[in-house]
Amino acid sequence: MDIAALRRDTPGCAHRVHLNNAGAGLVSRRTLDTMTAHLELEARIGGYEAATEREQAIEDVYAALAELVGGRPEEVVLFDNSTHAWQAAFYSLAFRPGDRILTGRAEYGSNVLAYLHIAQRTGAEVVVVPNDAYGRFDTAALAGLLDERTRLVGISHVPTSGGLVNPVAEIGRITRRAGVPFLLDATQSVGQFPVDVREIGCDLLTATGRKFLRGPRGTGFLWVNPAVLDRLDPHVSETASALWDGKRGFTWQPGARRFATWEMGWAGVLGLGSAVRQALELGVGATGERAIGLGAALRERLDALPGVGTYDLGRERCAIVTAKVDGVPAGEVKAALTREGINVSTTWPDQTQFDTEDRGVHPLVRLSPHYYNTEDELDRAAAVLARLARTGQPR
Template sequence: MDIDALRKDTPACGDVLHANNAGASLQPRPVTEAVYEYLELEQRIGGYEAAIERADQIQSAYDDVAALIGAHPDEIAFADSATRAWQLAFNSVPFKAGDRVLTSVAEYASNYIAYLQLQERLAVDVVPIHNDETGQLSVQALADLLDESVRLVAVTHVPTNGGLVNPAEEIGALVADSDALFLLDACQSVGQLPLDVRDVKADLITATGRKYLRGPRGTGFLYVNEDALGRLHPANADLFGARWVERDSYQFRDGARRFELYESNLAGTIGLGAAARYANDLGMDSIWQRIRVLGEGLRTALADQRGITVVDQGDLRCGIVTFTMDGCEPRELVDKLRRQRINIWHSGVESTRLDMERRGLRSVVRASLHYFNTEQEVERLVEAIGAAR
C-alpha cells in the first residue's frame, strides 16, 4: 500500500490522529465526492429525476458491495444502519414457541434487546454459547447445543468491546449441517478483514457503512442467501419490496431487495457503493494484513506500559485494541486525548453486558486502527496515553 497517497486521499489525516475506526472511520475523497455529486444533482434536477439519471450508478452500489463479500447483487439489500439491517433479518425469522436462539457471550446490546423482546412475545429460549479458553465462541459448545429446537444461531463476528474475531467459518460449517438459520453481525468486520459468504455459509449477514468500510453514516446493508429466502418473511414490506397483485393478496419481489422500502437515502447508497469499490480496489487481504500488524503493534506497546492492562481476547485478534488504565476512567481518557486531536473511544458494560460482567469490567478504552494509520501515529498514541495518567 502507498500509505502516503492513501492519507492524502483522506483529508482529515492532516488534522487528527484517528483511532476510532470501530466507531466511525474517516471517509476518503471518492466517497464524499460521490455523495456530494449526487446531492447536487438532486438539487439541480429533482429527486426522482436524479434517481432515473443515475440508475446505473445506484445499481453499481449493489454490485460493489456484493463483490466485497463474494455475493450476488440480488442477495444485497440496503438499509439506513447495520442495526436496521440486523432487525430486518431477525424479525423475518418465523419463530414459534419452543424455539431456541443461540448467540455469543459478546453479543451487542441492540441485538440482545431484540432477543429479550422476542422472549416477551413468545416462549423462545435465548442461550448464550460458552467461550473457549481463548475467550472466543466455543465451536464445541455450539455443536453440543445444536438440535432440532434451534431456529437461529446469531453471532457477532467482532464485538464492539474488544479485538477478538469469532470463528465465523467454523460456526457456519456447523450450522449448515443443521436446520437452523445463521445470522452473522459483521458490523465491525466488513471492511477490516476478508469475508466471503461462500466460506462463512451464513444465511444472513449485516454490516454498516460508517465503520471500517469508510462509508457514510446512515448506511448499512443486509446479505440474504438466495437459498434462505423461502424460509424468511419480511415483517415490514411496502410497494417496493412487494407488489399488491390483487385486492386481498401481495407478492414479494425476487431477491434480497424485498427487505427494502421505496424511500431511501440514494446519496448514501451511492457513497456506500463508492466505499466498497475503494476497499475492493485496495484488496481486503492487503487491508487486513496491515490492520493486524498495526493492531498487534499497539497491543504490545500498551502491554509494556505500567498501569495499563490490555483486555483483548481470542485466538485471532484484529485492529480493535481495548484496555484499562489505573487511575483514569476510560471516558476521562477519551476526553483528554480529544483535546490533543487524538480520537479514541470507550465501551461500557451496557454495550456487551454478558461479556463485561463475566470479566468484571465496567468500562474499557477502545482504540481502533485502520490501514491509513502509521507506525508513528501508534507511537504518538501510546505516548499520549502514558502521559494522561
C-alpha cells in the same frame, strides 16, 4: 499501497489522529466528491430526477457489495444502518414457545435486546454459548447445544468491545450440518479484513458502511442466502418490497429485495458504492493485513506500559484494541486523548451485556486503527496513556 497518497486523499488525516475506525472511518476525498456531486445534482434537477439519472450507478452499488462479501447482487439489499438490516433479518423468523436462540457472550447489545424481546413475546429461550479457553465462541459447546428446538444461531463476527475474531467458518460448518439458520453480524469485520459468505457458510449477514469500509453514516446492507428465503417472512411490506396483485393480495419481490425500503438517501448509497469500490481496488486482504498489524503493534505498545493493560480476547485478534489505565476512568482517558487531537471511543457495559456479566471490565478505552494510520500515530496515543498512567494527568 502508497500510504502517504491515501492519507492525502483522506481529508481527516490532516486534522486528527483517527483511531476510531470501529466507530466511523474517515471517508476518502473520492467518496466525499461522489456524495457532494449527487447532492448538487439533486439541488439542480430534483431528487426524483437525480435518482433516475443515476439509476445504473445505484444498481452498481449492489454489485460492488455482492463482490465484497462473495455473493450475488440479487442477494443484497440496502438499509440506512446495520441495526435496521439485522432487525429486518431477525424479526422475519418465526419463533414459538420452547424455541431456542443460540448466541455468544460477545453479542452486540442491540441484538441481545432483540433476542430478549422475542423471548418475552413468544416464549422462546435465549441460550448463551460459553467461551472457549481463548475467550472465543466455543464451537464444541455449540455442537452440543444444537437440537430440534434451535431456530437460530446469531453471532457477532467481531464484537464492538474488543479485538476478538470469532471462529465463524467453523460455526457455519456446524449450523449447515444441523440445518439451522446462521445470522452473522459483520458490522465490525466487513471492510476490516476479507469476509466471504460462501466460505463462512452463514445464511444472513449484516454490515454497515460507516466503519472499516470508510463509507458515510446512514448506510448499511443485508445479504441473504437464497436457500433460506422460504423461512423468512419480512415484518414490513411496502412498495419497494412487495408487488400488489391487483386484487387484495401481494407477492414479495424476488431475492433480498423483499426487505427493501423505497426511500433511501441516494447520495449516501452512492458514497457507499465509492467506498466499497476503493476497498476492492486496494484489496481487502492487503488493507486488512496492514490494519491488523497496526492493531497488534498498538496492543504491544500499550501492554509494555506500566499501569496500562489491554483486554482483548481471542486466539485471532483484529485491529480493535481495548485498554484501561489504572486509576483513571475510561471517559477521562478518552477526554485526554481528544485534547491531544486523537480520536478514540469507550465501550459501555450495555453494548455487550453477556460479556459484561462474564468479565465486568467495561467501560474500556477502544482504539481502532485502519490501514491509513501510521506507526507515529500509535506512538502518540501510547505516549498519552503513558503520561496518564504515571501522573493521572494528560500533561
